[in-house]
Amino acid sequence: MKSIINILRKTFVIEYYRLNTGFLFLVAMFGFGILRPEDHIALATYAFTSPFLLSLGLSLWGLYHLKVVYFVRQRLLFSSHEFLYHLVTVSKPRRWAGLLYVHFMLWLPVVLYAGFVGYYGWLFGQHQAVIITMSFALFLPFTGVMAYEYRLFHPNPDTRLSILSGFLNRQFTKPYWSYFLLYLFQKAPILLFLTKVFTCFIVYGICKIYPTDAYDERLFSLAAATIALSHSVMLLHLYEFEHLQLPLLRNLPLTLFQRGLQYTILFILLVFPESIFMIRYHPSGISWVYTLEWWVLILGLFWLIFGRFLQQHYLMDLLLRQGFYAFISLFFLIMFQIPTFLLAVCSLGAGIYLFHRHYYNSEYIVSKDNLKLRPEE
Amino acid sequence: MIIIKNLRKSYGGHLVIQVPDLVLKPGIHWFKGANGSGKTTFFRTLAGMLPFEGDIQLHAWDIRKQPIDYRLHINYGEAEPDYPEFLTANDLIQFVGHAKKASQKQVNQLIETFGVHDFLYQPTGTYSSGMLKKTSLILAFLGTPKVIILDEPLITIDDATVQKVYDLVSQYHTQGVTFLLSSHQDFIFEKLPIQGLYQVHNKTIHLIRNQQ
Numbered sequence: 001m002k003s004i005i006n007i008l009r010k011t012f013v014i015e016y017y018r019l020n021t022g023f024l025f026l027v028a029m030f031g032f033g034i035l036r037p038e039d040h041i042a043l044a045t046y047a048f049t050s051p052f053l054l055s056l057g058l059s060l061w062g063l064y065h066l067k068v069v070y071f072v073r074q075r076l077l078f079s080s081h082e083f084l085y086h087l088v089t090v091s092k093p094r095r096w097a098g099l100l101y102v103h104f105m106l107w108l109p110v111v112l113y114a115g116f117v118g119y120y121g122w123l124f125g126q127h128q129a130v131i132i133t134m135s136f137a138l139f140l141p142f143t144g145v146m147a148y149e150y151r152l153f154h155p156n157p158d159t160r161l162s163i164l165s166g167f168l169n170r171q172f173t174k175p176y177w178s179y180f181l182l183y184l185f186q187k188a189p190i191l192l193f194l195t196k197v198f199t200c201f202i203v204y205g206i207c208k209i210y211p212t213d214a215y216d217e218r219l220f221s222l223a224a225a226t227i228a229l230s231h232s233v234m235l236l237h238l239y240e241f242e243h244l245q246l247p248l249l250r251n252l253p254l255t256l257f258q259r260g261l262q263y264t265i266l267f268i269l270l271v272f273p274e275s276i277f278m279i280r281y282h283p284s285g286i287s288w289v290y291t292l293e294w295w296v297l298i299l300g301l302f303w304l305i306f307g308r309f310l311q312q313h314y315l316m317d318l319l320l321r322q323g324f325y326a327f328i329s330l331f332f333l334i335m336f337q338i339p340t341f342l343l344a345v346c347s348l349g350a351g352i353y354l355f356h357r358h359y360y361n362s363e364y365i366v367s368k369d370n371l372k373l374r375p376e377e
Numbered sequence: 378m379i380i381i382k383n384l385r386k387s388y389g390g391h392l393v394i395q396v397p398d399l400v401l402k403p404g405i406h407w408f409k410g411a412n413g414s415g416k417t418t419f420f421r422t423l424a425g426m427l428p429f430e431g432d433i434q435l436h437a438w439d440i441r442k443q444p445i446d447y448r449l450h451i452n453y454g455e456a457e458p459d460y461p462e463f464l465t466a467n468d469l470i471q472f473v474g475h476a477k478k479a480s481q482k483q484v485n486q487l488i489e490t491f492g493v494h495d496f497l498y499q500p501t502g503t504y505s506s507g508m509l510k511k512t513s514l515i516l517a518f519l520g521t522p523k524v525i526i527l528d529e530p531l532i533t534i535d536d537a538t539v540q541k542v543y544d545l546v547s548q549y550h551t552q553g554v555t556f557l558l559s560s561h562q563d564f565i566f567e568k569l570p571i572q573g574l575y576q577v578h579n580k581t582i583h584l585i586r587n588q589q
Contacts, residue, residue: 077503169498173471174464182463245461248516250426252476253449360444361428365389 004090004098011081013105016071021190024109044117048126048133058136061110065140068106069147076151088152095152096145103144111137177265183241184234195234199227200277207281217290221340224294225330227274228301232323234270235302239309243364256356263355267302274298290340297344303351310362311354378402379423379524379555384431386415386422393418394580396431405546405556405569409585410577416559417456419577420526423557424453435524449477454517456528456559458509462502466493466512469501470519477520487515490541506533518545525549526557543568 017024047053075081087095104111114137121130174182184192206223209215242249275295282291308322333343384396394415410416421427425440425448433440438447460469474484488494491511501509510533517525527546531539546556546569574586 079505165500166498169465169467169500174468176472179461179464183461186463241461245459247421247426248453248455248473251424251448251451251453252473253445253447253478254476255445360425360441363388363428 001094005101008098008102012102016106041120044120045124048121048129069144072148073151085155099145099148103141107141177262180238188237195230196273199230199274203274203277207283210283218334220294221334224297228298229323229327232305235305267299271298293340293344297340300344300348304347307351307354310358313365380434382432386418386429396582403555404572406573407571408559408575408577414577416577417528420528424526450523452517452522452525454513454527458513460501463500465498465500467497470515473516474519479519487518491515510534524555528559531560531562
């Protein structure tokens with residue numbers, strides 16, 4: 001039993017928390033950042049007296065339950081997890097205990113929260129509502145076990161597709177510019193989340209502090225430089241993603257203009273959240289013409305960073321060093337009042353030049369070990 | 378016809394393959410070589426996927442001077458295809474088909490031939506190696522190429538699909554398409570009229586036999 005638990009812990013529990021750190025962090029930020037602990041207690045007490053609020057809360061937990069079930073069932077589709085189908089040969093009580101362990105561990109945040117609010121509900125005498133809540137939190141994992149049990153005994157790859165994603169895949173063919181966005185959501189959600197929280201916070205912050213003192217537009221230009229350079233790692237992911245997972249792109253008969261247009265659409269989408277924040281909190285003292293220049297400066301710097309990746313294969317330490325020097329350079333250019341428009345045009349022009357010159361010469365070298373002689377040579 | 382002159386392909390200064398002078402006439406050519414001998418690097422270079430030193434010309438199209446025409450007429454099927462797991466075979470086929478100017482009729486025919494309809498709309502992350510290989514073979518036959526490069530086309534697919542690959546290669550060959558193939562298994566010569574047999578060894582390519 002110990003070995004089964006060990007395998008299940010490594011394949012599901014650790015993976016789940018690793019991939020969902022961003023999501024859980026977001027929930028915790030919203031949950032405990034906005035509400036104080038005493039607010040949670042007050043809300044729980046009120047929820048236990050209101051059937052509507054109680055059912056609303058239980059529905060949210062139900063959605064989280066579906067997320068957990070979906071995660072485990074999806075993992076069971078991965079070829080790397082096929083060995084887990086051997087679980088059908090284990091006795092039913094042991095198998096169910098293992099599956100219950102998996103769901104309970106993934107469900108733990110809900111159980112802990114339910115225990116926290118249930119304790120105070122019990123103190124305030126809402127015994128019936130607390131029993132309903134705790135039963136809900138403890139009963140749902142068993143439905144998860146049933147769902148996993150069904151998947152283990154029905155491992156048919158042709159019927160695994162969920163109805164919704166199957167429907168969407170039949171109705172829509174994904175455009176090229178969406179590939180990297182999907183990659184970010186699926187493979188680098190923490191990077192995406194943290195970068196966007198940081199950069200949107202910068203936009204929100206400068207919009208709020210700008211009217212409070214004698215700042216000028218350079219504050220926004222510095223923010224643009226910070227936002228663009230904060231995306232360096234994300235753009236490195238784009239460079240790696242295309243070289244490692246879509247090498248066929250370079251075999252396609254697309255003009256550099258067509259390719260450049262797709263990258264521009266992608267960059268505009270990447271900077272979409274910051275654009276929305278800028279429009280939403282736009283200070284009255286900043287002209288819309290300047291705002292456009294600010295936006296083009298971010299896109300121009302995106303192009304320049306991506307062009308540099310194409311020009312030279314970067315390792316992370318070199319990237320961080322270059323990013324630091326780039327920020328210092330931009331800082332002085334901005335502080336010496338070089339017009340934002342000029343910076344935007346120059347960075348955009350330089351980025352497109354590098355792209356044009358190096359796109360077909362760009363090559364991804366996975367590691368220095370690749371440069372060593374291989375045994376058969 | 379493919380004309381290769383002074384080709385040198387290195388990774389970070391480490392020479393992988395060099396081809397001083399090679400002319401590949403229309404036909405089917407088989408490249409043999411041990412693992413790591415440089416076959417895949419050579420194929421990828423010809424397909425325009427890797428930078429290199431030297432000159433490569435396909436018919437009248439130079440790989441650098443006419444990059445679009447060159448790439449429109451040379452297709453490549455990976456030995457061990459690996460695609461982003463969230464894309465479906467349909468996403469890839471439609472995307473590559475559009476770029477290679479393949480007709481919808483041809484797309485449908487290839488989907489039918491390789492029998493991928495059952496998993497066409499599933500994410501490739503759920504595919505077996507055989508399903509991935511079938512997808513890559515469809516991508517390699519899309520459009521109106523003059524040259525199709527198939528790196529280990531017979532691995533991981535079932536016998537029925539192997540037969541379909543033979544049939545398609547023969548059919549495209551009669552239409553004037555040149556094939557560059559690599560395989561550790563012996564091709565059945567009665568089924569494929571191999572014109573040139575090459576050995577990739579010691580970082581270069583040696584002609585072993587020419588049937589013409």
